[in-house]
Amino acid sequence: MSIRITAPFDRQALSRLRAGDSVLLSGTVLTGRDAAHKRLCALLDEGRPLPISLQDQAIYYVGPCPPLPGDVIGSCGPTTSGRMDAYAPRLMDLGLAAMIGKGFRKPSVVESIRRNGAVYFAATGGAGALIARCVKAARVLAFEDLGTEAIRELTVEDLPLIVAVDSLGNDLYVQGPARYARA
Amino acid sequence: MREIDIGRIEETVYALCRSACCEIGGDVLGLLEQGLARERSPFGREILRQLIENDRLACARHMPICQDTGMAVVFMDVGQDVHLSGGDLTQAVDRAVRRAYRDGCFRSSVLDPLTRQNTGDNTPAVLYTRIVPGEQVEIAVAPKGFGSENMSRLGMLTPSQGLEGVLDFVVETVRLAGANPCPPVVVGVGIGGTAEGCMLLAKRQLLREVGAPSPDPALAQIERELLERINRLGIGPQGLGGDVTALAVHAAKTPTHLAGLPVAVNMQCHAARHKRAVL
Ligand code: SF4
Numbered sequence A: 001m002s003i004r005i006t007a008p009f010d011r012q013a014l015s016r017l018r019a020g021d022s023v024l025l026s027g028t029v030l031t032g033r034d035a036a037h038k039r040l041c042a043l044l045d046e047g048r049p050l051p052i053s054l055q056d057q058a059i060y061y062v063g064p065c066p067p068l069p070g071d072v073i074g075s076c077g078p079t080t081s082g083r084m085d086a087y088a089p090r091l092m093d094l095g096l097a098a099m100i101g102k103g104f105r106k107p108s109v110v111e112s113i114r115r116n117g118a119v120y121f122a123a124t125g126g127a128g129a130l131i132a133r134c135v136k137a138a139r140v141l142a143f144e145d146l147g148t149e150a151i152r153e154l155t156v157e158d159l160p161l162i163v164a165v166d167s168l169g170n171d172l173y174v175q176g177p178a179r180y181a182r183a
Numbered sequence B: 001m002r003e004i005d006i007g008r009i010e011e012t013v014y015a016l017c018r019s020a021c022c023e024i025g026g027d028v029l030g031l032l033e034q035g036l037a038r039e040r041s042p043f044g045r046e047i048l049r050q051l052i053e054n055d056r057l058a059c060a061r062h063m064p065i066c067q068d069t070g071m072a073v074v075f076m077d078v079g080q081d082v083h084l085s086g087g088d089l090t091q092a093v094d095r096a097v098r099r100a101y102r103d104g105c106f107r108s109s110v111l112d113p114l115t116r117q118n119t120g121d122n123t124p125a126v127l128y129t130r131i132v133p134g135e136q137v138e139i140a141v142a143p144k145g146f147g148s149e150n151m152s153r154l155g156m157l158t159p160s161q162g163l164e165g166v167l168d169f170v171v172e173t174v175r176l177a178g179a180n181p182c183p184p185v186v187v188g189v190g191i192g193g194t195a196e197g198c199m200l201l202a203k204r205q206l207l208r209e210v211g212a213p214s215p216d217p218a219l220a221q222i223e224r225e226l227l228e229r230i231n232r233l234g235i236g237p238q239g240l241g242g243d244v245t246a247l248a249v250h251a252a253k254t255p256t257h258l259a260g261l262p263v264a265v266n267m268q269c270h271a272a273r274h275k276r277a278v279l
Helices: A011-016 A034-045 A088-093 A107-116 A128-132 A144-149 A172-180 B006-022 B026-038 B042-061 B089-103 B159-177 B195-207 B217-230
Strands: A003-007 A022-031 A058-060 A098-101 A119-122 A135-142 A151-165 B002-005 B071-079 B082-085 B126-132 B137-144 B153-157 B185-192 B246-254 B261-268 B275-278
Touching: A003 A011, A034 A088, A034 A144, A088 A107, A107 A119, A128 B042, A151 A172, B002 B006, B006 B071, B006 B082, B006 B089, B006 B137, B006 B275, B026 B042, B026 B246, B071 B082, B071 B089, B071 B195, B089 B126, B137 B195, B153 B159, B153 B195, B159 B185, B159 B217, B159 B261, B185 B195, B185 B217, B195 B246, B195 B261, B217 B246
Parallel strands: A003 A022, A022 A058, A058 A098, A098 A119, B002 B082, B071 B126, B185 B246
Antiparallel strands: A022 A151, A119 A151, A135 A151, B071 B137, B137 B275, B153 B261, B185 B261
């Protein structure tokens, strides 16, 4: 059974999720990947304001394809989250509540997730066409010049996710493989 | 001497790019179905079901299987009795890629490695040509995403490490990659040659029909053993735990230097896209 959850998040509802829960996410999420994260952190370094609010938001690590005619977005599956590990703790400290991507996070990011009561969700990598069906609207919010890497707001409906790291720091990328490894 | 107009090459590369990004092969779909039948993990099964549904949807709607439509890697075996006329081959391939990625609504992922300035049209393509006997041109297009490419590894082993060292290196590469290359993966393995030749040999193995064993019985045995060991790692679909970590291992070897034992692993995600045509 999947748990329904809405973004931006109610932190209480978020804190009840456990690694291994299946979730259907509706609401709005921000998108951002390598280049957008680099710019956000450069702005922070310079003490300048960010073009978006991160409070209780989710960032989905994705660089979508252009939409087919008549569609709101093209294929839009997750990218490898580990490349955002260098930036993620800083954004969580500023209020970011959740990240959506694929692949394991560094121990320092898991620790930051725990400290901030955040959650890291896994989306299915390489299921970009299927995931696009869950996206009902998309608009660019910042860094339009970055093209596919721009920060967008996506309105999603019943996006299927799995809780990979919960707010207690339980990590499905460690627990899952350990359960199925055969010597 | 056979004359082939460069325009025909362009049209062929264009069509191969368009279909490769949207139409997964029956080989991959068949192996995903087989994986679904033996996967113990409920998450693993759910993910495999999603991938099969995704691949069918992409094909039906003619949209990309995955948003990472990759770098366009083009392999061309040109018969030595062929004369390519009417233009520059590299430019023709880049024109084909530019048009295919624009018309197909594919993502432009190619950029300057240092300034990170996107070229905007997914060019340049990566083009490998070989001169072969005959008067045909064989073209294969394999769009390569970087979630998996980033997890590739080259080992310049010492001869004392032998076959055991080679097997351990391949398994260790898959273990280190974990969830990142979107398992279930296809593992391309090159053994021997020079550093760069070994990696290219590994990449060429990704062009084979996925799951078809090497015609060399010794290599086929190595492929079986590696697949067995990799699928015991427990990584599973999307690295969340399970039995189906790899769909196939494809290995090949080529002579190397008496002082060396290179082994290369080119990781390929389940979006194992490759299309081929012969002119
Ligand atoms: S690794 Fe493959 S399936 Fe995963 S996002 Fe990249 S191209 Fe797509």
